[in-house]
Amino acid sequence: MEYNILIGGPAGSGMNTIANLIKVGLKRHGYSVYVNQEIMSRIRGGHNFFQIRFSNKEVFNFKEELDVIIAFDKLTIETHQNRLVPNGVILCDSSSEIRNNNIKYMLVNAKEIITKLKNPKALNIAILGSFVKLFDLDFEFFKKVVIKNLKNKNIELNLETFDLGYKSVGSLLKVTNKTVDNNIIISGNASIAFGAIAAGMSFYSAYPMTPATSVMTYLNKKQSDIGIIVEQAEDEISAIFMAMGASYSGLRAMTGSSGGGLSLMVEGIGLAAIAETPLVIVDVQRPGPATGMATKTSQSDLSFLLSASQDEFPRMIISIKDQEDAFYQTVRAFDMSDKYQIVVIILNDEFLADASKTIAKFDLKSININRYLATEEEINLDEKYKRYKFTETGVSPRILPGTSNIPIVFDSHEHDEYGNVVEDGLNRTKMHSKRLRKLDFIKKEMIEPEYLGLEEPEYVFVGFGSTYGAIKEAVSILNKEGYSVGFLQFGDVYPLPEKNIIKYSKYKLINVELNATGQLARLIKMETGISFDYSILKFDGRQISTNEIIKDFKEIL
Amino acid sequence: MNDSYKLFNTDVNISWCPGCGDFAILLAIKEALFELGLKPNNTLIVSGIGQAAKTPQYIKANNFNSLHGRALPPTIGMKVANNDLNIFVTSGDGDTYGEGGNHFIHNIRRNPNIVHLVYNNRVYGLTKGQGSPTTDLGQTTTMQLNGSYLTPLNPITLAMTLGAGFIGRAYSGDKRNLIDLIKKAFEYNGYALIDVLQPCPSFNKINTASWYKKNTYNLEKNYDPKDFYEAYKTSLNVIDHIALGLLYYKETTPYLDRLPHYEGSLVNRKWKPTDAIKLLDDFI
Numbered sequence: 001m002e003y004n005i006l007i008g009g010p011a012g013s014g015m016n017t018i019a020n021l022i023k024v025g026l027k028r029h030g031y032s033v034y035v036n037q038e039i040m041s042r043i044r045g046g047h048n049f050f051q052i053r054f055s056n057k058e059v060f061n062f063k064e065e066l067d068v069i070i071a072f073d074k075l076t077i078e079t080h081q082n083r084l085v086p087n088g089v090i091l092c093d094s095s096s097e098i099r100n101n102n103i104k105y106m107l108v109n110a111k112e113i114i115t116k117l118k119n120p121k122a123l124n125i126a127i128l129g130s131f132v133k134l135f136d137l138d139f140e141f142f143k144k145v146v147i148k149n150l151k152n153k154n155i156e157l158n159l160e161t162f163d164l165g166y167k168s169v170g171s172l173l174k175v176t177n178k179t180v181d182n183n184i185i186i187s188g189n190a191s192i193a194f195g196a197i198a199a200g201m202s203f204y205s206a207y208p209m210t211p212a213t214s215v216m217t218y219l220n221k222k223q224s225d226i227g228i229i230v231e232q233a234e235d236e237i238s239a240i241f242m243a244m245g246a247s248y249s250g251l252r253a254m255t256g257s258s259g260g261g262l263s264l265m266v267e268g269i270g271l272a273a274i275a276e277t278p279l280v281i282v283d284v285q286r287p288g289p290a291t292g293m294a295t296k297t298s299q300s301d302l303s304f305l306l307s308a309s310q311d312e313f314p315r316m317i318i319s320i321k322d323q324e325d326a327f328y329q330t331v332r333a334f335d336m337s338d339k340y341q342i343v344v345i346i347l348n349d350e351f352l353a354d355a356s357k358t359i360a361k362f363d364l365k366s367i368n369i370n371r372y373l374a375t376e377e378e379i380n381l382d383e384k385y386k387r388y389k390f391t392e393t394g395v396s397p398r399i400l401p402g403t404s405n406i407p408i409v410f411d412s413h414e415h416d417e418y419g420n421v422v423e424d425g426l427n428r429t430k431m432h433s434k435r436l437r438k439l440d441f442i443k444k445e446m447i448e449p450e451y452l453g454l455e456e457p458e459y460v461f462v463g464f465g466s467t468y469g470a471i472k473e474a475v476s477i478l479n480k481e482g483y484s485v486g487f488l489q490f491g492d493v494y495p496l497p498e499k500n501i502i503k504y505s506k507y508k509l510i511n512v513e514l515n516a517t518g519q520l521a522r523l524i525k526m527e528t529g530i531s532f533d534y535s536i537l538k539f540d541g542r543q544i545s546t547n548e549i550i551k552d553f554k555e556i557l
Numbered sequence: 558m559n560d561s562y563k564l565f566n567t568d569v570n571i572s573w574c575p576g577c578g579d580f581a582i583l584l585a586i587k588e589a590l591f592e593l594g595l596k597p598n599n600t601l602i603v604s605g606i607g608q609a610a611k612t613p614q615y616i617k618a619n620n621f622n623s624l625h626g627r628a629l630p631p632t633i634g635m636k637v638a639n640n641d642l643n644i645f646v647t648s649g650d651g652d653t654y655g656e657g658g659n660h661f662i663h664n665i666r667r668n669p670n671i672v673h674l675v676y677n678n679r680v681y682g683l684t685k686g687q688g689s690p691t692t693d694l695g696q697t698t699t700m701q702l703n704g705s706y707l708t709p710l711n712p713i714t715l716a717m718t719l720g721a722g723f724i725g726r727a728y729s730g731d732k733r734n735l736i737d738l739i740k741k742a743f744e745y746n747g748y749a750l751i752d753v754l755q756p757c758p759s760f761n762k763i764n765t766a767s768w769y770k771k772n773t774y775n776l777e778k779n780y781d782p783k784d785f786y787e788a789y790k791t792s793l794n795v796i797d798h799i800a801l802g803l804l805y806y807k808e809t810t811p812y813l814d815r816l817p818h819y820e821g822s823l824v825n826r827k828w829k830p831t832d833a834i835k836l837l838d839d840f841i
Contacts, residue, residue: 028841200830225835226836227828234659235659237660244634248635251823267624271627362833401619412623412624413622
């Protein structure tokens with residue numbers, strides 16, 4: 001059993017609420033649920049939609065074919081009706097104009113209900129009632145969901161609205177009952193925020209920028225419960241410098257933005273590098289350049305971040321593939337950042353930032369927090385403390401200001417082992433090499449891309465980040481259809497893990513990316529010399545679907 | 558050595574020009590630190606980039622030599638992390654009022670408990686003499702060959718209108734008054750700004766030591782720094798009758814006290830990953 005629902009309408013019509021209630025209700029019923037949204041950058045009007053796919057088997061991506069459209073306006077019907085499967089249903093208010101007689105409509109007298117009950121803003125609640133009836137879902141169960149999620153907002157009136165909506169239609173679709181539910185449902189950005197919290201991050205500074213803002217807003221809501229500080233900075237430059245001040249003084253600190261904000265943060269990335277101060281940065285990508293498209297998705301910041309800030313220094317870039325990965329990779333980002341005293345960038349994108357998926361509860365017991373600070377013995381090896389001591393790994397003993405009798409230096413200038421500013425050429429060569437040496441050791445800890453699909457494939461898709469679900473599903477469909485396909489999914493992208501890509505380079509390689517120039521393929525070529533045979537590139541600001549990958553693949557053949 | 562300001566001495570070679578006002582300010586800071594009973598390990602000197610911003614390198618203490626214009630933002634993270642660190646920011650007029658102008662504004666709104674010394678020589682020193690935000694209208698520099706055509710910024714009145722609660726002006730040539738002002742600024746609970754006028758013998762041929770002698774005066778004993786309008790009026794003259802001393806004072810709520818749930822330095826925060834379990838309910 002699997003259904004795919006679209007809820008569409010103008011901004012401000014309560015779709016967020018109904019989408020959330022359906023999401024939570026289905027999830028608590030025990031279904032695997034995947035929710036994504038496509039919204040316009042405006043507060044009222046326009047056309048926004050949510051897609052909710054649910055099944056009693058795991059769903060890990062959105063889907064194009066729709067079983068049900070819940071339409072809040074005519075535009076939704078016009079825009080999406082051609083995506084309906086043959087028996088698909090449009091659920092809408094009975095006042096809607098019906099133009100296409102080949103489509104099944106489920107009409108709710110929602111407007112009548114809310115007028116009668118004098119509950120004018122509850123069109124979404126009436127429609128929710130009819131949705132529950134449409135699928136013959138558990139009425140009492142959803143009632144509880146409404147009570148819990150709407151808190152005290154007019155609850156009696158809303159329950160009556162919900163009830164009348166439920167009674168106003170019949171059942172058309174069948175679901176298999178599920179009751180077991182030990183999962184959570186979470187979006188990519190919330191999962192990053194949760195990972196940061198679990199990892200002991202205690203300071204987050206940022207400037208609002210879509211689609212990264214939700215990391216900040218979640219942390220902000222939780223800050224008093226968990227005793228952390230979230231500061232809204234005056235700009236992204238300030239945001240990264242505040243976080244750096246916190247990190248220097250001993251906190252796990254993070255900042256985040258989208259590409260435009262990252263552009264402003266660039267000088268801070270360089271400062272963290274020369275001062276060898278740990279810092280985690282989240283980049284939630286959207287199409288650019290400049291303002292680009294605020295609420296759309298993209299995988300186009302990779303090339304920029306590989307060398308953001310002048311000169312050369314070690315850094316690490318992790319792309320996250322799904323909502324579960326977002327949590328564990330954020331935890332790992334803090335660990336690697338502390339271990340190597342480097343900037344770690346977590347690459348997310350608008351699609352995954354806002355898309356929710358049911359996943360297993362986070363294994364909090366598996367997390368160890370290690371700050372990798374130097375012990376007194378290590379410090380005492382030298383007559384005078386060397387904050388930037390030349391070592392085999394390039395990692396020098398770090399202690400925190402105010403925790404001993406030793407004052408701690410932090411300088412943006414090139415410096416000697418003690419941190420004193422020097423312009424001596426030999427020292428410069430040694431210090432620059434020391435920093436870069438870390439990269440060799442970081443590289444040994446990089447996670448090789450995951451391989452899925454046939455063992456001896458003809459073609460191998462190569463991707464990174466949030467296209468994981470779409471490519472995975474496409475590979476499975478294509479192999480069932482008799483094609484011979486494999487899939488290499490990069491998580492760690494820099495420093496680039498090379499073993500698996502070298503291993504699979506004997507097959508025909510196809511990079512699947514949401515940018516126009518194949519930034520991942522270019523990175524792989526630069527690092528390994530391996531060239532790609534074909535590319536599937538999409539850069540219209542929308543997430544690539546399974547169908548699009550299949551279609552593009554067949555065109556390649 | 559530990560019983561004098563020399564406990565803050567370093568063996569680093571100082572790279573300021575001979576005759577630079579910065580030497581006097583450096584010494585005044587070290588003496589003030591000593592007189593305040595501070596120690597290198599609980600003192601943190603923060604700066605951006607510029608001649609003034611070299612100061613942290615010349616003081617034995619925790620230091621944070623940031624980038625140009627970016628001295629103030631890190632202090633917010635530092636305060637949250639460890640409120641026991643006594644923070645002094647030492648940066649120039651270009652660093653603070655030019656490149657870091659936006660941070661200067663919003664830092665006053667946040668009001669962290671720090672002392673900020675702006676070495677104001679009204680010219681860019683490190684980059685060889687270009688006009689700064691405080692260079693006088695019409696003054697020629699190595700860049701403004703026909704005289705500066707930008708209206709100079711008045712840091713004192715700007716800080717006042719933004720709501721700063723401790724605003725002083727000092728002159729680098731008057732060490733005792735500078736030390737006393739630094740000490741008062743340190744005792745202030747909130748952001749304390751001291752605009753330190755100083756000659757730049759290499760690049761500012763107008764605002765010389767003798768010019769300052771002629772055009773500055775110490776505020777009289779009966780001057781009331783709590784009178785906003787009087788202070789504002791007094792601060793407007795930056796041409797030929799420039800007031801030195803504590804220009805404006807009011808009590809304010811410092812940054813950390815504005816955070817409703819802040820309970821103390823977060824470096825001491827106890828946290829286990831399993832503590833996050835209570836938040837999982839949000840996603841069930």
